[in-house]
Amino acid sequence: MRAARVSVVTAVSVVAALTAVTGCTEKSDAADGDRVISVTATDDTCDTSVKEISAGHVELSIQNKGSKVTEVYVLFPDDRVVTERENIGPGTKQRVTAEVKAGEYQIACKPGMKGKGIRQTLKVTGGSTARRDPLLDQAVAAYRQYTQQQADETLPKVQAFVTAVKAGDVAAAKKAYAPSRIGWERTEPVAESFGDIDPKVDLREADLEAGQKWTGWHTLEKALWKNGTVSAAGKVLADQLVTDLTDWRKRVGTADITPTSMANGAKELLDEVATGKVTGEEETFSHTDLVDFKANVEGAQKAYDLLKPVARKNDQALTTELDQQFAALDALLDKYRADKTSYDFVSYDKVGDADRKQLSDAVNALAEPLSKLAAAVAK
Structure with missing residues (x-):
């Protein structure tokens, strides 16, 4: 749940991002x-x-x-x-x-x-x-298992990050930071469905409202990359991050998940990419945006893949296009990492405006058909 901010991106990137997330290509209502x-x-x-x-x-x-x-x-x-x-x-x-x-x-x-x-x-x-196709019940069950697995795998990674932070090992903490966020970024719409967890753990400084306390990953990101050290107060926030994500892990299994919420969540993940990752505003200090970017896309694709058997029966042209656009975006992201199994992406501050525009266009091309997935599975 992030406000779209356009202060640090080029005009062409702004137009591309807003096209992806606002549905400007929609010509008429059904x-x-x-x-x-x-x-x-x-x-x-x-x-x-x-x-x-x-x-x-x-x-x-x-x-x-x-x-x-x-x-x-x-x-x-x-x-x-x-x-x-x-x-x-x-x-x-x-x-x-x-x-x-x-x-x-x-x-x-x-x-x-x-x-x-x-x-x-x-x-x-x-x-x-x-009336629900039994395949959709299977998709919901599999997605519920996936979200729980992501939460279960996230906690040890977060604990490793926090241990390095509290030990004052800045290099180790920086190395552990981005991997600790992957599971969260893959399944963020489920976490957001609870309302209170996302602002505690993933709020950016620029999105703070008046009087709101800033906690979570990005407080520590700023301390590590901008300040080069974490204060005693920051180490308390590190412990709080573990507490809040432990709460998330316990609550994931209680999330209200439906086929349409899975489909809409996939679209929300692309919105996250368009308004935060492509613009470079998500990881302002660490510039690890491409790790988050890839995790968002993976989470969206997981939901889509589980829903695809039914979506394909209802709208084969849509699934053909989605297959093509997911493949194109994945191939483009591969240009920015050492190999296809690694999350060792280049620092996003090294990605120029032309390349960011190319990434934005690829997100655009996927976001538009992905917005139709919920309607396809609800037919």
Whole structure:
């Protein structure tokens, strides 16, 4: 959950990134039916066409009529995320498909992608009428296992990073930093669905809101690369990082995962790439952005691969295009590392504007068809 910032990227990169994440290529809306909720967002309003709907698949047809980039969420009462679409530019439209069960929800618009948002209540009634292909149940089960595995494998790597930090071994801590983030970056949409964990462990300094305490990986990144040392207070934050990620590991198994949340999560990972990694703003001090970039793409591809058997039956042209675009992006990323099995990527500050533009274009080319995956598996 990051605000898109454009201060340090070239104009051409900004256009490419925003095209990828705001759906500027969308020409027209599909015919709206009784399963579509129109959401009209402005800088100070969030209007929804429906306050009550029956359980099953629903589609949000979102239009941003404000002057600020916005994001729209469907939230459980405890603020866990059902689905979201970030980085919706002024004057643009997005469509996102989700699966909802009976209960009370909120639809939240967040102008400027800050704060709690402007909220509308959504009541979902009755039992779901959505018929699910058994292959999708298998995909959900496999993805749940994958997310737990990533969390399980992350904790020892984080502990190694924190041990080096607390020992004052700056070189070892720098070496351990990027690997400790791979599992998180592969499955970040699941962590974000809990609402409170992501801001604790992965918030960037530039995204801090007034009065918000800064904790997590990036506090330590700044200390290591900019200051060359970690203070006593920083070492306390290192311990807190382990505590917060241990909490994440315990909660991963309780995440509400559906085929559409998997598909939307894959798109969210590409949004993360477009607004953070391609621009070089994610790892401001360490410049390890390409490690995060690759992990985001791997996570998106894992979700897609699990959903592909059903998506291919419903929309073979879409899966053909996605296969091609994933392969093209993977091949491009391979140019920036020693070998295909290594996460030893070049420092991103060594990647020039032309190469960043090429990476942005490849993300663009994948993000557009990937935005259609949820609708394909919901058919």
